[in-house]
Every structure is written in structure tokens, then in C-alpha cells.
Amino acid sequence: MTLQTAWPWLTFAGLGLFHGLNPAMGWLFAVALGLHRHSRRAVLLALPPMAAGHALSIWLVAASVMAVGAVVNAPAIHLAAGSILMVWAGYHWLYGHRHRVRVGMTAGIGGLAVWSFLMATAHGAGLMLVPALVPLCASLPTVGRASLLVSLAAVAVHTLTMLVATGLIAVVVYEWLGLAFLRRSWINFDLLWTGALVATGLVLIITA
Amino acid sequence: MATWRPDPTFYPSPRMAMKAPAETLAYVASFDPTRLVPDAISVVDVDPGSSTYSQMVGTVPMPNAGDELHHFGWNACSSCLCPNAPHPHSERRYLIVPGLRSSRIHILDAKANPREPKIVRVLEPAEVAERSGYTRPHTIHCGPEGIYVAALANAAGDAPGGVFLMDHESFDIRGRWEIDRGPQRLAYDVWWHLGYDTMVTSEWGLPATFENGLDPEVLLGGRYGHKLHFWDLHARRHTQEIDFGAENQLVFELRPAHDPTKAFGFVNSVISLKDLSASIWTWYREGDAWAVRKVIEIPAEAADPEALPPMLKGFAAVPPLVTDIDLSMDDRFLYVSCWGTGDLRQYDVSDPFAPKLTGTVRIGGIVSRASHPKAGKDALNGGPQMVEVSRDGRRVYFTNSLYGAIDEQFYPEGIDGWMVKLDADPAGGIAFDRDFFVAWPKTHRPHQVRLEGGDCSSDSYCYP
Numbered sequence: 001m002t003l004q005t006a007w008p009w010l011t012f013a014g015l016g017l018f019h020g021l022n023p024a025m026g027w028l029f030a031v032a033l034g035l036h037r038h039s040r041r042a043v044l045l046a047l048p049p050m051a052a053g054h055a056l057s058i059w060l061v062a063a064s065v066m067a068v069g070a071v072v073n074a075p076a077i078h079l080a081a082g083s084i085l086m087v088w089a090g091y092h093w094l095y096g097h098r099h100r101v102r103v104g105m106t107a108g109i110g111g112l113a114v115w116s117f118l119m120a121t122a123h124g125a126g127l128m129l130v131p132a133l134v135p136l137c138a139s140l141p142t143v144g145r146a147s148l149l150v151s152l153a154a155v156a157v158h159t160l161t162m163l164v165a166t167g168l169i170a171v172v173v174y175e176w177l178g179l180a181f182l183r184r185s186w187i188n189f190d191l192l193w194t195g196a197l198v199a200t201g202l203v204l205i206i207t208a
Numbered sequence: 209m210a211t212w213r214p215d216p217t218f219y220p221s222p223r224m225a226m227k228a229p230a231e232t233l234a235y236v237a238s239f240d241p242t243r244l245v246p247d248a249i250s251v252v253d254v255d256p257g258s259s260t261y262s263q264m265v266g267t268v269p270m271p272n273a274g275d276e277l278h279h280f281g282w283n284a285c286s287s288c289l290c291p292n293a294p295h296p297h298s299e300r301r302y303l304i305v306p307g308l309r310s311s312r313i314h315i316l317d318a319k320a321n322p323r324e325p326k327i328v329r330v331l332e333p334a335e336v337a338e339r340s341g342y343t344r345p346h347t348i349h350c351g352p353e354g355i356y357v358a359a360l361a362n363a364a365g366d367a368p369g370g371v372f373l374m375d376h377e378s379f380d381i382r383g384r385w386e387i388d389r390g391p392q393r394l395a396y397d398v399w400w401h402l403g404y405d406t407m408v409t410s411e412w413g414l415p416a417t418f419e420n421g422l423d424p425e426v427l428l429g430g431r432y433g434h435k436l437h438f439w440d441l442h443a444r445r446h447t448q449e450i451d452f453g454a455e456n457q458l459v460f461e462l463r464p465a466h467d468p469t470k471a472f473g474f475v476n477s478v479i480s481l482k483d484l485s486a487s488i489w490t491w492y493r494e495g496d497a498w499a500v501r502k503v504i505e506i507p508a509e510a511a512d513p514e515a516l517p518p519m520l521k522g523f524a525a526v527p528p529l530v531t532d533i534d535l536s537m538d539d540r541f542l543y544v545s546c547w548g549t550g551d552l553r554q555y556d557v558s559d560p561f562a563p564k565l566t567g568t569v570r571i572g573g574i575v576s577r578a579s580h581p582k583a584g585k586d587a588l589n590g591g592p593q594m595v596e597v598s599r600d601g602r603r604v605y606f607t608n609s610l611y612g613a614i615d616e617q618f619y620p621e622g623i624d625g626w627m628v629k630l631d632a633d634p635a636g637g638i639a640f641d642r643d644f645f646v647a648w649p650k651t652h653r654p655h656q657v658r659l660e661g662g663d664c665s666s667d668s669y670c671y672p
Contacts, residue, residue: 023291023294023296024291024294028291028294029291029292031291032290032291032670032671035469035671035672036403036468036469036672097295097298097375097376097377098353098354098375098382099293100353101292101293101352101353101442102442103292103442104292104352104402104405104441104442105292105402105403105404105405105468105670106403106404106405107292115292179220179221179224179671180220180224182214182220182289182296183214183216183218183219183220183224184213184214185213186213186214186289186296187212187213188210188211188212188213188296188297190210190297191210191212191297
């Protein structure tokens with residue numbers, strides 16, 4: 001595998017790390033549940049449903065891009081996806097704070113999966129993967145088994161890195177670090193996130 | 209505008225909030241009972257090292273007269289750090305100040321000059337009624353979905369009262385909170401257990417039964433509120449009602465444990481029709497439902513009818529009239545205002561079912577008219593009313609007016625406003641700070657106190 005073929009996969013993994021680092025994507029919720037239930041088990045049990053919700057949200061975007069990419073030419077998909085990302089960034093910046101809260105501290109497995117799905121979708125997490133997905137679908141002739149497998153593989157790579165990052169941070173914070181550091185160190189991920197959405201959108205439009 | 213790091217006044221847990229620096233300013237709702245002079249938010253210097261300690265150092269008059277400022281709160285607080293709905297980069301910056309009588313809502317920006325907050329937006333009564341479906345906005349709480357406002361009446365000034373939501377950045381009214389209100393009709397206070405996804409609301413009465421003072425017929429008929437309501441905080445549905453019985457009138461201030469893993473809280477009933485006593489109840493989780501138990505009963509005190517206002521002469525007794533309570537951040541001490549007798553009591557509630565009285569001071573009171581070291585020999589009227597506790601639990605502030613039209617029913621000569629401060633011993637026990645007595649301007653009376661950076665009834669927490 002050359003760098004040329006490896007970079008999309010490295011991007012999926014890198015974005016998994018970025019998503020996993022964001023307290024709003026899951027590790028903080030896992031820590032809170034552990035603190036409420038006085039158990040490290042609760043921290044660990046929260047991770048799979050959150051990963052599942054995140055993966056589903058990402059996969060819906062990935063599969064859509066693959067499907068559209070098979071019938072539309074690359075410049076068009078670049079332009080369309082880039083524009084969607086820019087609009088999403090604007091929406092996220094202006095209205096990101098007013099989402100309806102549907103899941104709270106008594107959440108079960110289903111609730112956590114739903115929460116994670118909604119969080120990832122509302123944040124446009126899947127959209128960030130689009131620049132790396134487009135060259136992959138360009139290499140595939142039609143929609144079919146191959147594109148399904150590629151989209152699933154992309155989601156798997158992304159979700160696994162995210163799960164590892166989320167799990168590591170959650171356990172370290174729960175066992176050793178505690179939450180006091182949040183007061184100083186919880187930097188504005190929303191700002192970074194919006195920046196990432198805008199940057200991704202720009203890259204897509206410029207390369208159209 | 210969003211910041212790069214969280215607001216330094218946000219704390220993940222009540223334990224961490226207790227280590228917050230001491231407040232230097234207190235904001236106090238201040239209203240003119242004659243409704244001629246505009247009400248104001250008064251700013252009081254509470255920094256003992258300052259040359260203006262115990263003095264009013266700022267006043268923010270409202271644009272209209274007759275609002276009846278009462279309760280108010282911050283746009284954002286520690287619940288912004290919650291993991292399920294994080295808004296960590298919002299700022300605790302704006303005071304949301306409703307007029308209980310006018311239904312007008314004022315937004316004050318305290319950032320640039322905390323001693324002289326600026327009014328940056330006014331939501332007129334018609335806009336509030338149209339967008340929320342409610343009037344008589346009362347309690348303000350910052351929470352998971354923005355600003356929650358408990359309102360006592362619907363747009364027509366009638367039942368049901370309820371809760372509505374405001375955006376914590378734009379201050380637009382987002383609409384009614386409840387999806388299914390079940391049997392709930394009356395409203396008063398609102399708060400929650402974030403750890404149990406449960407909202408709690410309490411009951412006073414409809415505007416027609418309090419805006420001209422308490423109606424003896426309604427009171428003696430047991431028709432003021434006497435119930436607690438429990439709700440699913442996220443599904444916004446009524447889940448349970450607990451009736452204290454019609455004899456326990458006016459179920460007021462909700463003080464859930466600050467520790468989100470503890471499923472209990474305290475609420476006061478102002479007066480019992482049986483014997484004029486007042487009571488404090490603990491609500492708690494029992495199996496899959498909530499339950500209540502009366503844990504404190506404060507009896508009325510016998511008195512010479514000559515010394516009593518017309519409303520009480522026939523009873524020859526002073527009711528304690530517990531009109532406010534406040535719980536320290538460590539959920540250990542409960543402060544109880546007896547507006548009738550003039551007691552401010554401190555109970556150790558380490559065991560929430562077996563409170564122990566650990567301190568009492570007396571000031572004002574319908575009969576006692578007790579004074580304060582700094583007020584000289586003057587008899588003081590009014591009594592301990594809205595009480596607020598500092599985050600570290602060492603300072604307790606309170607004021608002496610209840611509500612314009614009700615003040616005169618119990619203190620017929622009217623109330624001369626004051627604000628005092630107690631020093632609280634971490635091991636239990638309270639005493640007046642002899643240097644802290646703020647005599648209020650004659651035109652106005654003080655009501656709720658909010659402390660700079662947060663206090664024991666402003667913030668809620670998601671982590672233990």
C-alpha cells in the first residue's frame with residue numbers, strides 16, 4: 001500500500017481520534033455514568049453502545065456518498081458535499097447549543113446508542129469523512145458489493161480508533177485524573193469542530 | 209459569545225464548587241410596593257475587605273414601574289458541563305430578571321461592570337404570553353436545555369401555570385416546556401435531580417388569589433397549592449403527583465440535593481390549617497416512585513392578640529410562616545426562614561429524615577420585632593425571608609420582604625427593608641455578622657438574593 005492509497009484510511013483513523021477526544025462525543029458521559037454507579041464496569045459498558053450509535057451515523061453518510069458517487073461525477077460530488085459541509089458548519093455554529101436533550105443520566109444501552117447517534121449526526125461527524133471517501137468511490141466502477149464493503153471498512157477503521165481513544169480517556173479520567181481538570185482544559189471543541197467542517201468543505205470545493 | 213475555555217464559575221461537582229472563591233457582590237431584587245418608582249436590581253458589596261462593605265454599590269432601575277421583581281437567575285451555570293448536553297463555553301454573564309406582576313422579562317449583562325449591570329434586552333409581557341403561553345414568570349433556572357422559567361398562570365392569567373424554555377444565548381422564548389402535564393394545574397417553583405432525569409414542581413395559586421394579598425377564604429378553604437409534581441425531565445411528561453393534604457397550604461421552595469447521585473430534597477409548606485404550624489418535608493426515592501415524609505414541624509407561638517395584625521387576632525398566635533428554605537452545597541445544612549416569628553434556623557440534615565436544630569437567630573418578627581447589632585435599638589419589622597447561602601457554606605444572606613400585597617397583611621405598618629448576613633460555623637451554628645446590615649431605601653423592599661459566580665440555589669451538577 002502506497003501513501004497514495006493509504007491516506008484515506010489514515011484520515012478515517014485520524015478523525016476517529018479527533019472525535020474520540022471530544023468530551024461531547026462520549027468519554028465524558030461514560031465517566032459520569034461510572035461515577036453515578038460507582039463502577040468501572042459502567043464506564044466500560046457505556047462504550048459499545050456509544051460506538052454503535054456513532055458508527056451508524058457515520059455509515060449512513062458514507063454509504064450515501066458511495067451511492068451518489070457511483071452515478072455522479074467527482075467534481076459534482078465535491079461541490080455538493082463541500083456546500084453541505086459549509087452549511088452544516090454555519091448551522092452548528094449558530095444553533096448547535098439548542099438541541100433538544102433526549103437522554104440523561106439514567107440512560108440504558110439503547111439510550112446511549114441513540115444519544116451517540118444523535119450527537120454524531122448533529123455534529124456532522126460523518127460529513128468530515130467525505131474528502132477521504134470520494135477518491136475511494138472514484139476507484140470503484142458501480143454501486144454494489146465492493147462499495148458496500150469499502151464503506152463498511154471505512155466506518156470500521158474510524159469507529160475502532162474512536163472507541164480506543166474514548167475508552168482510554170474514559171478509564172484514565174475515571175481511575176486517576178478526576179474531573180477537576182475539565183474546568184481549565186475543556187477547550188472549545190465546537191470551535192475546532194466548526195473549523196474542521198469548514199476546512200473539509202473548502203478542500204472539497206477547491207478540488208472539485 | 210463562546211469562549212475558548214469553560215467559564216471559571218462552572219464546576220463539575222458540588223464538592224468542587226465548595227472550593228470556589230468567596231463572592232464579593234450580591235444582587236438583590238428590589239421592588240416598590242406602591243408601583244410608582246421602577247423596581248431595580250440592587251448590587252450589595254459583600255467583600256469584607258472592601259471600604260464599601262455592607263453597602264449598596266449599584267442600582268439598575270427597570271425601564272417601567274410596577275414589575276414586582278421577585279426571583280431571578282443566571283443564563284448559564286454549572287449544568288453546562290453535563291456530559292449529555294454540554295455547553296461548556298457559554299458564559300455565566302446575564303441575569304434573567306422577570307417581573308412577577310408585569311410578566312415582563314429583563315436581561316441584564318453583568319460582565320463589563322458587575323457593579324452596574326446593563327439592561328440589554330426586555331421581553332414585553334405580550335411577547336412573553338404569546339410565545340410561551342404563560343404569564344407571571346417566577347423561578348429562573350439554568351439547565352440542560354437552556355433557561356427554565358416557572359410561570360404561575362397561563363396567557364389569560366388563569367390555570368394552568370407551568371414551565372417554559374428560553375434560549376440561553378439569544379434569550380428568545382422557545383415555548384412551553386411540558387408535553388404532557390397530566391393533572392398539574394398550579395405552579396410555583398421548579399428544580400430537578402439531574403442524576404435521576406427528574407423535574408420537580410410545586411404549587412402556590414393563581415394570580416387572582418395572591419395579587420391583592422392572600423385571600424383568607426381561599427386559604428381557610430385549603431384551596432392554595434398543596435401538591436408536588438414529578439416529571440420526566442427529558443420526555444417532558446408528568447409522572448407523579450404527591451398531595452400533602454389540603455391542610456398543608458402553599459408548598460413552596462424546592463431544594464433537591466446538590467449531589468446528583470442523591471435522590472432526596474426538601475420543600476416547605478408555609479402554614480398548616482390545623483394549628484398554624486409550618487412544616488418541612490423530605491421527598492425521596494422509594495422503589496420506582498417518589499415519596500414524601502414530614503421531617504420538621506415548627507409550631508405557632510402564643511401571642512397577645514393586641515400585638516397581632518387583624519388577620520391573626522382571632523388565633524392569638526404567631527404562625528412561623530416558613531416561606532423560604534435553602535440547602536448548603538454539601539447537602540448538610542438546611543436554612544429555614546420563619547417570616548412570622550422572626551427565626552432563621554439552621555438544621556443539620558446529614559440524615560435527611562432526622563434533621564437536628566443546630567442554630568437559631570431572631571430578627572424582626574410579627575411580635576418580637578428583634579433588632580440587629582448594627583441597627584442599634586430600633587425595632588425591626590419584616591422577618592427572615594429569601595435566604596441564600598455561599599458556595600462554601602460559610603456565609604448566609606437574607607432579606608425581609610415576602611410579596612408587596614402580602615407584607616401588609618402580616619406587617620400592617622408596611623415593611624422597612626433590610627438585608628443581613630450570618631456567619632456559619634462549618635461544624636454547625638450561626639451568628640450575625642455584626643458589621644453587616646443593609647438598610648433598604650424607603651421606596652423599595654428587597655426580595656431574592658443572588659451571589660456573584662453562583663450560590664446554593666443557582667447551580668445544578670451532573671457529577672458527584
